[in-house]
Amino acid sequence: xxxxxxVYHFTEQPYPDAWKDHAGSxxxxxxxxxxxxxxxxxxxxxxxxxxxxxxxxxxxxMVNEHHQTATCMxxxxxxxxxxxxxxxxxxxxxxLGYPIGHRTDPxxxxxxxxxxxxxxxxxxxxxxxxxxxxxxxxxxxxxxxVMDRFWEAHDFIIKAMTSHDGPFNxxxxxxxxxxxxxxxxxxxxxxxxxxxxxxxxxxARVLGERGYVMSVLGSGYSTRPVYDAYREGYKxxxxxxxxxxxxxxxxxxxxxxxxxxxRERAEIIATYLRSSEFVAPAFKxxxxxxxxxxxARLLKGQTPPRSATKDGRKIDMRKASVQxxxxxxxxxxxxxxxxxxxxxxxxxxxGGMGNLLMMGHAGALSHTETVDxxxxxAKEVLPRLKTYRQPTLDDAIAAA
Amino acid sequence: xxxxxxxxxxxxxxxxxxxxxxxRLLFLHAGYxxxxxxxxxxxxxxxxxxxxxTHPGFGGSERPSSMTTVDDVAYLYLxxxxxxxxxDVTLVGVSLGAWIAAEIAVKSTERLAKLVxxxxxxIKVGNRETRDIADIFAMTEDEFNAAAFxxxxxxxRDYKSMPEAQVLRVAKNREAxxxxxxxxxxxxxxxxxxxHRVNVPTLFLWGSRDHIVSQDYGRAYCAAVPGARFELIExxxxxxxxxxPEVFAANVLDFMECxxxxxxxx
Numbered sequence: 001x002x003x004x005x006x007v008y009h010f011t012e013q014p015y016p017d018a019w020k021d022h023a024g025s026x027x028x029x030x031x032x033x034x035x036x037x038x039x040x041x042x043x044x045x046x047x048x049x050x051x052x053x054x055x056x057x058x059x060x061x062m063v064n065e066h067h068q069t070a071t072c073m074x075x076x077x078x079x080x081x082x083x084x085x086x087x088x089x090x091x092x093x094x095x096l097g098y099p100i101g102h103r104t105d106p107x108x109x110x111x112x113x114x115x116x117x118x119x120x121x122x123x124x125x126x127x128x129x130x131x132x133x134x135x136x137x138x139x140x141x142x143x144x145x146v147m148d149r150f151w152e153a154h155d156f157i158i159k160a161m162t163s164h165d166g167p168f169n170x171x172x173x174x175x176x177x178x179x180x181x182x183x184x185x186x187x188x189x190x191x192x193x194x195x196x197x198x199x200x201x202x203x204a205r206v207l208g209e210r211g212y213v214m215s216v217l218g219s220g221y222s223t224r225p226v227y228d229a230y231r232e233g234y235k236x237x238x239x240x241x242x243x244x245x246x247x248x249x250x251x252x253x254x255x256x257x258x259x260x261x262x263r264e265r266a267e268i269i270a271t272y273l274r275s276s277e278f279v280a281p282a283f284k285x286x287x288x289x290x291x292x293x294x295x296a297r298l299l300k301g302q303t304p305p306r307s308a309t310k311d312g313r314k315i316d317m318r319k320a321s322v323q324x325x326x327x328x329x330x331x332x333x334x335x336x337x338x339x340x341x342x343x344x345x346x347x348x349x350x351g352g353m354g355n356l357l358m359m360g361h362a363g364a365l366s367h368t369e370t371v372d373x374x375x376x377x378a379k380e381v382l383p384r385l386k387t388y389r390q391p392t393l394d395d396a397i398a399a400a
Numbered sequence: 401x402x403x404x405x406x407x408x409x410x411x412x413x414x415x416x417x418x419x420x421x422x423x424r425l426l427f428l429h430a431g432y433x434x435x436x437x438x439x440x441x442x443x444x445x446x447x448x449x450x451x452x453x454t455h456p457g458f459g460g461s462e463r464p465s466s467m468t469t470v471d472d473v474a475y476l477y478l479x480x481x482x483x484x485x486x487x488d489v490t491l492v493g494v495s496l497g498a499w500i501a502a503e504i505a506v507k508s509t510e511r512l513a514k515l516v517x518x519x520x521x522x523i524k525v526g527n528r529e530t531r532d533i534a535d536i537f538a539m540t541e542d543e544f545n546a547a548a549f550x551x552x553x554x555x556x557r558d559y560k561s562m563p564e565a566q567v568l569r570v571a572k573n574r575e576a577x578x579x580x581x582x583x584x585x586x587x588x589x590x591x592x593x594x595x596h597r598v599n600v601p602t603l604f605l606w607g608s609r610d611h612i613v614s615q616d617y618g619r620a621y622c623a624a625v626p627g628a629r630f631e632l633i634e635x636x637x638x639x640x641x642x643x644x645p646e647v648f649a650a651n652v653l654d655f656m657e658c659x660x661x662x663x664x665x666x
Contacts, residue, residue, distance in 0.1 A: 137538060142582040144575055145468075173468075282540045287578035295571035299559040 003244050003354055005347060005385040008062035008094050009054035009374060010250070011361035012272065013047045013080070015040060018070035019275055019363075026278040027069040027134050040073060046367050048083050053371060054360070055088035057378035062094040062357055067102075067138040071275055078112045085120035093120055096195055096215060096248075096357065097129030101146040102139035106153040107177055110160035114186040122187035125213070127195035128154055133290075134283035144288030149174050154194075161191040195248065201229035208233025208242060215248030215357060218273075218317055220307040220328035223249065227350050244352035244390040251346075252331040252359040255339045255377050265369055266322045266333045272362035273330070277318040310349065336380030343381070344388055352390040402438055404460060407453060409480045412467075415460040416453040420445025423513075423656055424489045426477070427452040428497030430519070430639060431577035433459055435569060437494070440641035443649030448490070448656065453480065455500070457576035459569050470496075470522070470580050470588060474503035481511040488513040490656050494641055495519045495612075496577060499587070505602075506594040515598065516652050517621070518605040519638045521581070521613060523592040525620045533586040534612045537578065547611040548638040595624040602628035603655045605648065607636035 018034045019026060051061045061084055065077035074080055077095050084093050093116070103109055117124040130150045136143045152174050159168065160182050167179040186192055195213040198204050207214040208230035216223050227247055234242040252273075254266035285298065297303075307315050309327040317330050325331035329346040332339045347353040360377065361370040404415035417434060419441060425448040429437055434454050444450050455473055457463030467473065477500065481489060491512050493501030499522030505515050525532050536544050545552040559567050602625045606618040615632070622630040633640040633647050641648040 140583050142578065144579040144582065280538075282538050282543065286537060287574045287582075292568060292571045292575055295574070296564070296567045299567050299571060300564075301560055 003390050005343065005354055005356050005388055006060055006092070006245075007356045007358050007377070007382055007385065008060040008092070009051065009360045010062040010064070010357050011047055011050070011359065011370075012064060012066070012072040013044060013074045014272070014275075014363065015043065015070045015073050016271070016364040019271070019278075022070070022278055024278055025280040026071055026275055027066075027280070028137050028283050029068075029280055030070055034070070035073075044073060047361070048080070048087060050361060050367070050370050050374065051084055051091075052087045054374055054378075055091040057374060058382060059358075059360075059374065059378055060092040060094065061088060062096055064096060065099060066132065067135045071272070078116070081112075081116045081124070082119070085116050085123070088120075088123075091123065092125055093123050094125040094127060094195065094357075096125075096127030097197060098127060099131030099135070099139075100128050100153040100157070101130035101143075101150045102135060102141050103153065104141070106156045106175060107160065107180060107182075109153070110157045111182050113157070113192065114161055114182055114184055117186040117188055117192050118184045120187070122192075124186075124188070124192040125195055126192040127197070127213075127215075128157075129197055133286055134279050136286045136289065137283050142288065143286040146288065158191060158194075161186050199226065201226055204229035205233035205236075208235075208246075209237040211237070211239055211246070213246055213248055213355065215250060215355065217250040218252075218307060218330045220315070220330050221310045221312075221346075221349060222308040223329075223350050227353075231351070244347075244354035247350065247353045248355035248357055249346070249350070249353050250357040250359065251329060251343075252325070252333075252362060253339065253373065253377060254331065254333040255336055255373060255381060257335070257376065259334050259338065262334050262338075263322060265365065265373060266325075266331060268365045268369070269359065269362040270320075270322055270325060270331065271364065272359065273317045273325070274319070275363070310345075336376060339377070340381050340384050343385065347388070348391050354390065356385075402435060404454070407480070409476055409483055412456060412464055412476060413462045414453045414456065414480075416451055417441055418449075418451050420448055420450050422448045424448070424486050425450045425652075425656070426481070426486070426489050426491050428477070428491070428493035428500050429455065429458075430495035430497055431573065431581070432495070432639065432642075433569060433573040435459065435566065437639075437642060440645040440648050443645050444492075444652060446649075447653050451484075451486075453477070455496075455576065457579060458573050463576070468579065470500055470503055473500050473580070474507060477504055478508060487511050490514045490516065490652070492516040492652055493518065493520070495521055495638060496581065496586075498522065499591075502591060502595065502598070503588065505598045505600065506591065509598065509600045512600050514656060515600050515602040515625075516605060516655060517602065517625075518640060518648070519607060519610055519613060520604070520618070520621055521586040522588060523595070523621055523624070524584075524587050524589055525592075525617050532613065532617050535585070536612065537582070550607065550609040550635050550637045550643055554643065592624055595621075596626060598625045598628075601655075603651070604628055604630045605640060605651055606630065606632055607638060607640040607643070608632045608634045609636065610638045612638040 063080040066072035130146050167181040170177045197215045204226045231242045254262045256262040307328045315324045315328050332342045405418045407414045407416050454461040491501045498517040498520030545555040549555045604622040622628045636643040
């Protein structure tokens with residue numbers, strides 16, 4: 001179980017100017033007239049610069065993709081991946097995730113990702129997700145049956161990346177190809193590492209059986225049961241004890257020389273969480289996205305919050321204070337000592353966590369602030385995380 | 401909860417409401433689900449033998465994994481007519497049910513006497529940038545009720561006090577409707593060019609205050625079916641059989657009785 005914590009710098013590449021006036025909907029319906037392409041160009045180039053800095057500082061990098069939203073301008077992740085494949089030198093490049101549940105053409109996905117892997121000389125980490133609920137309205141893909149489509153697209157992409165002896169045939173319910181033979185094939189063998197995300201124990205077990213890297217997003221001290229479900233699946237598939245590098249966690253990070261400075265920065269970073277609720281209600285839960293039983297519970301008005309603090313308090317991350325976010329390990333915030341302590345305490349609690357997906361920029365955090373945040377983290381926290389000793393299974397059981 | 405009979409068609413177990421006696425009437429429910437439509441069936445059953453199956457994947461009916469389109473459902477009901485050896489059937493559908501009924505009628509009217517399509521979806525009328533059918537998946541429940549009902553108050557449901565089993569059926573129906581109607585949205589691009597094949601007397605019933613599918617849409621649909629007649633039902637929205645069950649049933653029963661309109665004479 002030993003091993004360091006890798007840290008990926010992540011930003012959603014937001015357009016925060018639009019957050020000031022949105023009539024309750026930052027996603028799907030907010031007219032794109034509200035985006036000034038000149039400002040967008042400055043922002044996107046700046047975010048790429050910050051990823052290049054992260055690479056120089058010894059951090060890894062992570063990008064994502066969303067659609068029709070001011071919270072994330074990365075509407076096709078392949079653009080950021082392509083840029084990063086060239087401008088970074090050493091970092092692992094994680095896409096988490098590529099929303100293959102929204103894609104009509106997994107052949108194109110396989111071709112794009114294989115090419116990024118080659119250009120980056122094998123630095124791609126390949127995260128697949130089904131896609132967020134509100135974006136089924138944008139892609140017009142059906143949320144009903146999305147997990148079937150997700151796994152079939154996954155199977156196809158892996159087959160396309162690992163078939164090297166000429167064309168193969170694929171004719172199924174969802175996808176139809178007759179001469180599949182991608183050029184170039186991926187740099188890494190047999191293919192770039194597969195990642196995914198989930199909040200459910202059922203999906204976690206499936207990911208464990210497959211041995212893929214599983215990340216959860218902001219679930220704080222509610223994370224352990226999901227990790228344990230993964231561990232069960234991993235073991236049941238005959239893989240033994242799941243090492244810490246199989247687990248990722250997305251948390252917000254604000255670190256500075258003084259606690260006061262970190263708290264000021266944290267208030268800006270937290271606007272990311274507070275913006276997430278501005279989705280027109282009709283798009284929040286398309287039919288088929290959740291299981292029927294979960295939808296029935298929602299109709300009954302039962303909506304369990306996802307995040308919990310270490311002492312069991314449930315928090316709503318959209319409304320929580322910075323202190324509550326820290327208590328729940330949704331945010332790691334403070335001096336380098338405090339942040340190291342918070343991260344490793346959380347990793348211990350989880351029974352091991354080998355990949356911190358660090359939101360080192362969010363909201364309207366300025367370039368100067370972001371550079372400082374990344375630099376302090378990389379110089380003061382990262383070296384200590386590299387020598388961190390993950391808990392053994394016995395340690396983890398004792399701590400639970 | 402209503403008391404459903406169980407029917408097995410081509411190995412697929414369907415629940416069905418079966419009531420009344422007289423001329424045969426096959427009723428195909430809207431995406432809303434049969435649980436909320438029973439009043440009109442009781443009116444129809446005063447003069448007809450009503451069979452109202454729950455569509456595959458809705459309520460308590462099975463859905464084989466291969467059954468993914470309205471076309472598949474239409475073939476299943478053609479098999480139902482054949483397995484029960486039903487003849488001279490009046491086929492009545494509302495909204496999604498009317499779409500299924502139209503898909504049945506363009507395939508075969510061999511066992512049909514008449515066709516009633518109420519608040520029908522299923523075809524594309526306007527140009528590519530005109531949305532013919534309101535995007536109900538972009539609406540909250542309150543917004544949907546305001547568009548679909550002349551009096552939205554009748555549609556308000558209290559899920560907290562509703563029995564758990566029924567709430568599950570509501571959730572299941574919503575998913576089933578999306579499975580069949582998400583894209584192309586609520587229609588089959590091929591259907592309108594096939595409607596000329598409908599060779600039984602056909603009645604269109606439309607709520608005067610339907611803001612899900614407009615009267616103009618209904619009249620265009622009607623014009624594509626040879627000899628079809630169009631009737632408005634006042635003080636009703638997209639579900640005239642729910643808001644005006646007596647008027648709805650009277651229209652259907654009158655149409656079933658009227659002379660010179662059996663398919664034999666067409």
